[in-house]
Amino acid sequence: MLTYERIYAVVRQIPRGQVATYGQVADLAGLIGKPRLVGYALYRVDMTTDDVPWQRVINAKGEVSESPRRNGSDYIQRVMLEDEGIEFNRGGRIDLSKYRWCPPDEVIERALALFRERLD
C-alpha cells in the first residue's frame, strides 16, 4: 500500500550507524501522530532482503522493541546494529542523543510536501 511505501522510503534514507524512532519516521512519512502504523509496516518487511534497513528503527525509549511475535528477529536486530558501530549500554539501550538520525533538509521538504498533499 501507498502508506507502507512512504514509510519504507523514509527508512531507506537512514544512514548506516544511525537510528530513528517510530514517531520520527511516522512524521517524515507524512503520518504525523500515527507511529503505530510504522511498527505495523516494519512487521511486514521481508527481512531476508536488505531493501529496507528495518533494524535502524527503534522506539522512543532508545531500546529495541521486543515482541514474542517477532520470533527472535529482535535479537538479530541488536546484532546488526552493533555491527554498524552502534553501542548498547547496560540494559540494552541506545544513546539517542548520540545516534539519532538528523534528517537532511530535502527529506524534511518531502515530508512537508506529503503533509500538504494530505490536506487536499
Place this chain on the structure above:
DNA sequence: GAAATGACTCAAC
C-alpha cells in the same frame, strides 16, 4: 463491513 489487533507515544500519576 464490523470487530479485533498492533515492532508506538505521550502525559499523568
Place this chain on the structure above:
DNA sequence: CGTTGAGCCATTT
C-alpha cells in the same frame, strides 16, 4: 524510576 490509559488508523478476521 514504573505503570496506566487514551489516542491512533491500516490491516486482518
